[in-house]
Amino acid sequence: MSQSAHEYETEATRAASAGTSADAETAYGEVVGFLTDLIRIDTSNPVKPERPAAEYVAEKLAEVGLEPQIFESEPGRASVVARIEGTDPSADGLLVHGHLDVVPADPADWSVHPFAGEVRDGLVWGRGAVDMKDMDAMTLAVVRRMLREGRRPRRDVVLAFLADEEAGGNFGAKFLAAKHPGLFAGCTEAVSEVGGYSMEINPGLRLYLIETAQKGLAWMRLRAAGRAGHGSMINDDNAVTALAAAVARIGTHEFPVTLIPTVRDFLAEVCDAMGIDFDPAEPEQAVAKLGPLARFIGATLRHTANPTMFNAGYKTNVIPERAEAVIDGRFLPGGQEEFLALIDELAGPDVVRENIHLDRSVESPFAAPLVETMLAALKAEDPAARTVPYCLSAGTDNKTFADMGMTGYGFVPLKLTPDLDFAAMFHGVDERVPISALDFGARVLDRFLMSA
Known part of the structure; x- marks a missing residue:
């Protein structure tokens, strides 16, 4: 784990903690361990069920006082949902969702075993490192730290770790939307994958692509x-x-x-x-x-x-x-x-x-308060940040939640090294993510959730 992960404190943390310091073992240093653990739980869709990963996530959420629920659409096809109550009961809720399943990977094609969760050369390697167990791990690390420090976001935040996204979501997001819509009561906006990553123009300017x-x-x-x-x-x-x-x-x-x-x-x-x-x-x-x-x-x-x-x-x-x-x-x-x-x-x-x-297709407004909050969180950690909207040629579970009336965005904040071909990581061979990007993402995600 990096030194920056231990030393990081947001302004909100300082105010809420009133001088107390977080135990290093319960801070953002957890994110790498969570990611390697999740990668090692093979959830290749459709041959491996998500239930073991769902139980892992639920355990980590329960440890900090949340009451996660596991829902199975079919035996083994499991999703986890938990709600963090905000400080403002009148505010609309925010859904933060990720998926637990991954696409299959053939070990013969990889430099490392795709389900070993190996850490090498400052990167975490394995299937799901980018799509999208990195966001799952960052969300767990951030939420656990927030709650241990006694901090709560302004608005309710619903956390959903979903099954079956890679095959269209019928056993995950679509099942929950149809059978358990009350889980998402009050949520008007949703944040998920394939957005928020950087494209470096020069050392003084990085574009962060917000999927709209x-x-x-x-x-x-x-x-x-x-x-x-x-x-x-x-x-x-x-x-x-x-x-x-x-x-x-x-x-x-x-x-x-x-x-x-x-x-x-x-x-x-x-x-x-x-x-x-x-x-x-x-x-x-x-x-x-x-x-x-x-x-x-x-x-x-x-x-x-x-x-x-x-x-x-x-x-x-x-x-x-x-x-x-x-x-x-x-x-x-x-x-x-x-x-x-x-x-x-x-x-x-x-x-x-x-x-x-x-x-369906979806298109959300870029000129929106939530996007402004994303930019503020990014610039607090990277003064060279500038946000730009973009269209994803594929799709995410945001489509399902759009049917429920939520405005969705892709925002997994990662400050990437210019030499990493990030687009090739999605469903690609030797999928990997820099540890420095995970540290950065956790800090930005904390700021975002506390001010959204």
């Missing part, structure tokens, strides 16, 4: 039916041929560039900071100059539809009666109907589309 929008999700199955027959015969009603042509049309289609307000504002802010001319009519020119960040931002300029699976046939010399394919579609905010209509047009009349999982 998310593309919609359309996982689709395409089906084609034809006439079965012998592979040696002429067959003008071949299901494989019809489906392959449809998949090719969809996979090679170039959707037009559409600048939603969040993406336009992001590019304008970043180009201004980098001294780059920004022409809204040619946004791809600006994106091309963003380096590794272009991986995140490039896909937010347009709808996307990528074929990911194809299944047909059972024998070389038999023309099958049916064929199926799967498409991963992502549509821009406001573009759902247009996107699905175009997919149907590209698929053609002989192919049927079925929605496997359809989830």
